């Protein structure tokens with residue numbers, strides 16, 4: 031039985047009002063009745079109290095507004111299971127099949143033709159080829175096809191923040207960024223739908239990226255990643271440029287260990303964001319072929335092109351720029367492969 035109902039049933043009215051007043055003044059501001067679907071959402075917990083304090087004091091959100099918002103949160107526990115099984119964990123030869131298929135190639139080709147002028151305008155401004163922008167939109171949302179955004183974005187951030195310690199810090203940041211974004215752009219927080227990971231819009235931006243890197247390419251004063259193709263293409267390209275995309279820069283090349291040593295093995299197995307000059311890698315015993323130059327910054331990753339087959343890749347700036355979009359070697363490889371297919375198909379016509 032709810033506490034308030036108990037009071038209503040068992041106490042006389044005058045006592046009720048006195049007690050209600052006492053409760054009002056003694057409870058913390060965020061003490062709400064927890065509904066069933068909010069089980070696990072402890073708004074009185076230290077972490078929620080600190081979050082609300084930060085939102086109100088540092089970011090000037092009204093406490094009453096925050097109370098009202100958090101009171102409507104629904105925890106979606108199926109998200110946690112999805113966090114544990116992302117598609118990127120599949121071996122590459124399986125992962126690529128999800129995206130590199132005839133249907134995607136046809137749709138992508140038609141999409142590029144249909145939007146060629148705008149994509150070319152964006153390419154001229156940011157130096158990112160239209161085929162790369164189209165590949166990203168194809169892999170993210172099948173060029174804006176509805177259906178992937180099945181959750182209320184605000185529920186996603188709260189579910190991860192409340193129930194998933196491994197990503198709690200990340201989603202706390204996204205939750206704050208989301209509320210700021212909604213305030214800046216005039217969005218109703220509960221009207222924004224997202225994927226299970228909390229990304230939204232045709233290019234699937236997370237709130238912190240939307241805030242920092244989305245651009246108003248069509249110049250109407252709003253950054254609209256749902257309806258404005260200019261804003262969508264411009265934001266993807268601007269994002270890649272910010273993270274190191276340069277026209278003509280290498281993406282990846284095959285590599286191999288020419289001299290087996292603990293040092294060369296360690297270097298090959300290093301994180302793909304850890305870079306070093308090509309000349310140094312060659313000195314240590316990893317063979318990086320031309321057209322890589324000695325002072326190009328390289329990193330390495332293994333992947334499985336076929337079942338039971340492991341190959342080493344030398345990765346360069348444009349590869350790592352795409353991997354800033356989705357921190358996954360498989361993702362970047364797929365985007366690049368798909369963009370090459372689009373480019374070849376475009377030339378064949």
Ligand SMILES: [Ca+2]
Nearest residue numbers: 246250252261
């Ligand atoms: Ca705009």
